[in-house]
Amino acid sequence: MTTPKTHTPDLPDATHDSYGSSFGNEGMFHYQPGVHPISKASMPLHGDLYEHISQLDALDMEELVRLLADDADETIKNKPLSLGDFFEGLAQLATMGVVEVTEIVESMHREIMLRPIGRFNKNNLNNWQGGITGRVYGLVRYIMLMVGNNLASGLRLYKNMATQTSSQPLSHGLKKLVNVFNGVMGDHLVNHSNSLAIPMVLYDADGNLRHEGLSGRIIILCHGLCLSYLSWHPEEENSLGAAISRSQPEATVLYLDYNTGRRISRSGHKFSKLLQSLVDNNPNISQIDIVGHSMGGLVARSALHYGKQDRLDWVKRVGNLITLGSPHHGALLERIGFMVQDIISKVPFASSLAHLGDMRSAGIIDLRHGSIRDADWQSLEGRNVLPQDFRHPTRLPTGVKTFFVASALIETHYDSKVTNLLGDSLVSVASALGEDDGEHNLFVPEGHKAVFYGVNHMGLIHSRRVREQVVEWLLDNGKSDYASRDRIHSYPQSLSLQTEDS
Known part of the structure; x- marks a missing residue:
């Protein structure tokens, strides 16, 4: 198993109940289909929260997301988005933006604190998550996720209780905007069960x-x-x-x-x-x-x-x-973007800005070499693709x-x-x-x-x-x-x- 990551925004929607895990009575992590690891019923709001956040490190989150990707496809409605879906998705997306920024700020904070004293290495980065500062950032991420999900749930409840005989469809202008959102961050939308994720x-x-x-x-x-x-x-x-x-x-x-x-x-x-x-x-x-x-x-x-x-x-x-x-x-611009991101990641105190490049969608990343097979990315860590010479011929x-x-x-x-x-x-x-x-x-x-x-x-x-x-x-x-x-x-x-x- 690869070294676990703590990029919690890449998990599915924290309030969605179809992704499969929960904390048991003893505080240990148990995989259970139909229950999410961070549920309101199982996550405390005070000191024990830090313990549960640290226990998430025992999981390979990227592997979990891959295993659940097919299930995530099934949660997407096979009908066009309505105006209610649009506003519900925007509410969650706005909060997720705060979570992503928090992730970048924490990365830069880690680097500024650890690199000058020669402790910017794997062991100290793992220990950072168990420290007070790492737990505070984890708490911020969790609170923002919870707030965003509650807001989205409120809009969903309002939409379901509305007396309209039919959902109001999106205008052509909003439809084009939603497709742009999907192109830029479509995989994130699916992983978070965001209603902006459009069906095929x-x-x-x-x-x-x-x-x-x-x-x-x-x-x-x-x-x-x-x-x-x-x-x-x-x-x-x-x-x-x-x-x-x-x-x-x-x-x-x-x-x-x-x-x-x-x-x-x-x-x-x-x-x-x-x-x-x-x-x-x-x-x-x-x-x-x-x-x-x-x-x-x-x-x-x-x-x-x-x-x-x-x-x-x-x-x-x-x-x-x-x-x-x-x-x-492959497309030239995606290759240039990847090269720039790689250069930035090697510059001291600026490498954390490379996380900005990670926000682009997996679909854009696949355009780097024209990858059209699962084998071109499934065996890799994170959101990446095989080099051009190693991709599988089709x-x-x-x-x-x-x-x-x-x-x-x-x-x-x-x-x-x-x-x-x-x-x-x-x-x-x-x-x-x-x-x-x-x-x-x-x-x-x-x-x-x-x-x-x-x-x-x-x-x-x-x-x-x-x-x-x-x-x-x-x-x-x-x-x-x-x-x-x-x-x-x-x-x-x-x-x-x-x-x-x-």
Whole structure:
């Protein structure tokens, strides 16, 4: 067992009763399904509190959270968030912010106190938690958790007692804001049973949940990090989904909405199960096509990997996979962020600020190298991923026609390392095209690759040129031999990108 950590905010919600432990009558820790270790009935408010806090050190908290992650998924409602959910989640989230800041302040306090006297080492850091100062910080964290949970519980009670016949749905603006929260800290929201954690669901163009009454060809659009199904602008006539519907009126276009702060592999598992449920409930579905932007393409690949591994029937119905600017081999900005965090962590008296980097979601961390399998992170301590050369290769499934789209900020073709590295400002051209010198190369035929010049990362969703190319691939549906063709290079017809891509 690894050295236990005392980062209590990474535990599930302290008032939630579905995570599984309690203190016995003798003050010892006993694991019991259905009871949380820090419950109001078992946690004293005075001297014995310090004893119980110190006993938490005997647990590997990271391991506990991993064991309970699947159960946490089950607590998320499979319906859209209401306005009541939004305010309830904000109340808890505001308090959790205080807890996180307390954690950073304590880390800096430890370092300032221990480093000058040469005691900034493992043994003294462990002893710190048993000392008066460490216990005071622990008490502050516990009180803030309790206050936040009580506030959230009050809002939940009010919401349940309201005489409204139906919950008021979120406006489009608040919905987009909630998805941003999920992208930045989605795994924390799930671990704390926060009502802001959004479920994975499928919408139609009108914003209605669609899980039944489907047949024929289904085309699913998957959004990227911090975005939502609304990012595709399904209600607009010049959107990608609308263009696909016009070209193939017999097909049904659906939009995946999910928590982009979760591990990509966990989203992959969940997406695979969702698609299998979709096929089970709609046996007349003949074909499934998936278009993923950025992280959405990685989630789709992860779902295909686990669907094939579990021998699920839905995989056999997948015809086309198209990814738009997906970081198949990682995103440059996340790598830079990790390097900065690593440098800060080695600077005396400033290393505690590296905890700020730990607040970013696991989904963002997975983008560092494009990790889409559980094996890329499950064996590691904390919230990390395997180095690029050690991540597990994930081949594309046979029988699925795969197309990769990349973009570059420059408006004319210029083949250089700088152009490739800069890419669309977030993802390099090579990463978006799945190209690698080693075993991670995805071996997509050249005719199945397209580079769009003068388009940034977000522009891939709205670009007319990209839209027309995706529609062409889907409409052709494997009839033409694209594999024998050369790579597609698309250039703007004028310097006015706004006009050209509108």
